[in-house]
Amino acid sequence: MNYFSSDFKLGILGGGQLGKMMLYETRKYDIQTLVLDPSNDAPSRIACNEFFQGDLMDYDTVYEFGKKVDVLTFEIENVNVDALAQLEKEGKTVFPSAKTLKTINNKATQKLFYVDHQIPTADFKRFAYPDEILNAVKNESLAFPFVWKSARFGYDGQGVKVIRTYSDLEGLPEGECIAEKMIPFKNELAVIVARDSKGNVKTYPVVEMEFHPEANQVEYVICPARISEEVAKKAQLIALKVSKAYEHVGLLAVEMFQTENDEILVNEVAPRPHNSGHYSIEASYTNQFEQQIRAILGLPLGNTESKVAGIMVNLVGDENYTGSVVYKNIEKIMAMEGVTPHIYGKRETRPFRKMGHVTIVNKDIAKAREIAEQVKKSIRVIAE
Amino acid sequence: MNYFSSDFKLGILGGGQLGKMMLYETRKYDIQTLVLDPSNDAPSRIACNEFFQGDLMDYDTVYEFGKKVDVLTFEIENVNVDALAQLEKEGKTVFPSAKTLKTINNKATQKLFYVDHQIPTADFKRFAYPDEILNAVKNESLAFPFVWKSARFGYDGQGVKVIRTYSDLEGLPEGECIAEKMIPFKNELAVIVARDSKGNVKTYPVVEMEFHPEANQVEYVICPARISEEVAKKAQLIALKVSKAYEHVGLLAVEMFQTENDEILVNEVAPRPHNSGHYSIEASYTNQFEQQIRAILGLPLGNTESKVAGIMVNLVGDENYTGSVVYKNIEKIMAMEGVTPHIYGKRETRPFRKMGHVTIVNKDIAKAREIAEQVKKSIRVIAE
Structure with missing residues (x-):
């Protein structure tokens, strides 16, 4: 197909920040784009050719939108999968596929899939609702501590809770869930795999999430991870195995734990560009958003290597402020070497709301890490 | 001023490809943008917040547009300068300034400016119309060969002609012009200078235009130029002198000749992002479009160094084709290492029409040059 002409149309479900960054890459190739999002103020609105407002979970809305385009993809997982499946059945190209999603x-289901495919993951038990967990603890088939995870749409730490006592079990939301063994890990790692419909694959370097020593929150995403070559190779091979098992087309971000004894356990995956790959805009030969476009359109996959080391810092709303956002000291960090802020354009800040990210690149990773710390210490997302 | 809020508005005169690439950078900072362009199909339309259709040479149109924004800039020189001057007089921030433009x-005037400021440039004579040139040749105050240049709006080689005989003088368009001494040069070089209103400056590395050995057309823009450090330093110092003389704010692309005996002569300048800086999107820590935004808004200037070597190849319409454009072998070049095509989205190709550009980056400049040659040999811009 001639993508580089006015006739071809790419549809994206979801008009958020990830979609917006993907859309910038489509402009390089002059690909015509349609976006569906429930909000009329969706960030993508400014970067697509045609915008449609509508509910991403509504079968008819998604189905009708899909009929308008040549290739359909999504930037968010909460979409009507049955509509995707029906579109596929009618011959529409949908990547990643409805089945994968x-x-x-x-x-x-995701955890069972890993077990079925001999992919290492933390032990777990599946429950129809939280009361079943309570019974399991009482009859001693499950012991404290463990991690409760909602089966549906947990996002950014929501739908996840460490359970140490009976009282932690109180007030858990209803619905299907799992209880997962707590894994004492050395590192949280991620690998993004790009795969096309012919099975060609490329993996990005392993990245490392560095946690705040006290707050237990990811502070930095660091590429390449400061781990041994052996562990890096193991992580990449496991990520490739996961990608192949899903017969995934597009990007797959595979999040993993490196245990105390250097085992790699798959935590979860995201079938799209991912926060752990934002560094690639500044650091990689082919950034993750361009790679996603290449992979789903069947264009040659680009070089996943890095030009320079990259570190990403999320910009989240300060916990003490709500209101019209102000990026305090943004000019100060812009004066630092190799620092690029990405402001997502949300007008209102709230405690811990994701408002943007900052990338720090440098030929020397130790220098990048130093500057990243200065960035983190300087910038604050507050309200007027 | 808080640029990173909804109240601030940046206005851009001209909605072409340069403006579009500048607009992508404004999205990173979530800066609100308004664009004025005569064409309703202007490439920038898809990337700005508000689009206005109107004549860039019309005083009232430009003036009224300028009143709507906080900072006004342009991506094309053919705009009504009197309107800019009036807006400045009323206190509006206009960068680059009306006077510079x-x-x-x-x-x-530009050539006389260089003479006045002791900036080296090729010798020339000024004429009110071509017939004056004829007289000058006849009375032997001017000798063949020389280069005729129209004083007004020559663009991409238009308005320029080498004059070797009386017959070359026939049919020259009327109007003010210059006759410039022909300079046998070793290299055509360019330096982009970024300067803010406080006088802070940063220069990009010297780039070199490599010409096709027979066709005498620029084939490759190469960064860094393959010249001695001494010549590079001289070129950068002269570019800085030019920028300071203009008291220019924003980007200034300074095109220069390196003569047979390593003199540097200024050819001409462009007060905006420039074709010779396109390589910076993939190769530089801060690309020229982001730098332009930083400079005109008074944000800290970014690092102008390169992460990797960069080579740019223009994509121009094949001389034998007119019609709906096809980019033949584009998938082939996308499979090459470090190759990024930029398609400008023009639907129709014409002989020599600028349809896009391709950047090749690599840690090794010799390797980049090899791949650039493969790109050049493979890609063809033809019609259906």
Whole structure:
């Protein structure tokens, strides 16, 4: 197909920040784009050719939108999968596929999938509702501590809770869930795999999430991870195995734990560009958003290597402020070497709301890490 | 001023490809943008917040547009300069300034400016119309060969002609012009200078235009130029002198000749992002479009160094084709290492029409040059 002409149309479900960054890459190739999003103020609105407002979970809305385009993709998992499946049945190209998305969207199914495919993952038990967990603890088939995870649509730490006592079990939301063994890990790692419909694959370097020593929150995403070559190779091979098992087309971000004894356990995956790959805009030969376009359109996959080391810092709303956002000291960090802020354009800040990210690149990773710390210490997302 | 809020508005005169690439950078900072362009199909339309259709040479149109924004800039020189001057008089921030643009927009004035400021440039004579040239040749105050240049709005080689005989003088368009001494040069070089209103400056590395050995057309823009450090330093110092003389704010692309005996002569300047800086999107820490935004808004200037070597190849319409454009072998070049095509989205190709560009980056400049040659040999811009 001639993508580089006015006739071809790419559809994206979801008009958020990830979609917007993907759309910038489509402009390089002059690909015509249509976006569906429930919000009339969706960030993508400014970067697509045609915008449609509508509910991403509504079968008819998604189906009708899909009929308008040549290739359909999504930038968010919460979409009507049945409509995707029907479009596929009618011969529409949908990448990643409805089947992949269906498996991933339920954490219990996703974990069972790993077990079925001999992919290492933390031990777990599946439950229809939290009261079943309570019974399991009482009859001693499950012991404290463990991690409760909702099977449906947990996002950014929501739908996840460490359970140490009976009282932690109180007030858990209803619905299917899993209880996962707590894994003491050395590192949280991620590998993004790009795969096309012919099975060609490329993996990005392993990245490392560095946690705040006290707050237990990811502070930095660091590429390349400061781990041994052996562990890096193991992580990449496991990520490739996961990608192949899903017969995934597009990007698959595979999040993993490196245990105390250097085992790699798959935590979860995201079938799209991912926060752990934002560094690639500044650091990689082919950034993850361009790679996603290449992969789903069947264009040659680009070089996943890095030009320079990259570190990403999320910009989240300060916990003490709500209101019209102000990026305090943004000019100060812009004066630092190799620092690029990405402001997502949300007008209102709230405690911990994701408002943007900052990338720090440098030929020397230790220098990048130093500057990243200065960035983190300087910038604050507050309200007027 | 808080640029990173909804109240601030940046206005851009011209909605072409340069403006579009500048607009992508404004999205990173979530800066609100307004664009004025005569064409309803302007490439920038898809990337700005508000689009206005109107004549860039019309005083009232430009003036009224300028009143709507906080900072006004342009991506094309053919705009109504009197309207800019009036807006400045009323306190509006206009960068680059009306005065700079007025000097640059007339090639005779521009050349005289260099003479006045002791900036080396090829010898020339100024004429009110071509018949004056004829008289000068006849009375032997001017000798063949020389280069005729129209004083007004020559663009991409138009308005320029080498004059070797009386017959070459026939049919020259009327109007003010110059006759410039022909300079046998070793290299055509360019330096982009970024300067803010406080006088802070940063220069990009010297780039080199490599010409096709027979066709005498620029084939490759190469960064860094393969010249001695001494010549590079001289070129950068002269570019800085030019920028300071203009008291220019924003980007200034300074095109220069390196003569047979390593003199540097200024040819002409462009007060905006420039074709010779396109390589920076993939190769530089701060690309020229982001730098332009930083400079005109008074944000800290970014690092102008390169992460990797970069080579740019223009994509122009094949001379034998007119019609609906096809990019033949584009998938082939996308499979090459470090190759990024930029398609400008023009639907129709014509002989020599600028349809896009391709950047090749690599840690090794010799390797980049090899791949650039493969790109050049493979890609063809033809019609259906």
